[in-house]
Amino acid sequence: MSIDGAQWGGAHFQYIGYGNQSQPDVEHNKESVRFSNCxxxxxLITGxxxxxxxLENCDISGLVINGIxxxxxxxxxQPIEQK
Structure with missing residues (x-):
């Protein structure tokens, strides 16, 4: 599945996964999920x-994980010389 150029304000996705775990050889179970330019x-990402x-090349300003x-x-x- 590919979604390109959608506006998703207010969207709610739940129970998303790779499919049937009893069939690990099924092709759609082998590819990683990717989000780009989102x-x-x-x-809120929960559960x-x-x-x-x-996370690569992402703005993480204000990112909080479990209160941290x-x-x-x-x-x-960070090492002192990089601060």
Whole structure:
């Protein structure tokens, strides 16, 4: 499935996954889910499995995960020469 150029303000997606876990060889179970050039500003992601997920070239200002401000956490652990 591919959605391109949609306006999704107010959209609610739930129970999204790879399909039938008893059929791991099915082609749609092999591809990773990808989001590109999306705006999740002020959005909420809850109850999702984000294990081994990667955020690349994303604005994380104000990103909070389970009450922890990630931007501040990263700044706290940067080597002194990079601050």
């Amino acid at each position: 705006n999740f500003q002020n959005g 999702c499995n984000l294990s081994n997920a990667n 401000n990630i931007e501040n956490l990263i700044k706290q652990y």
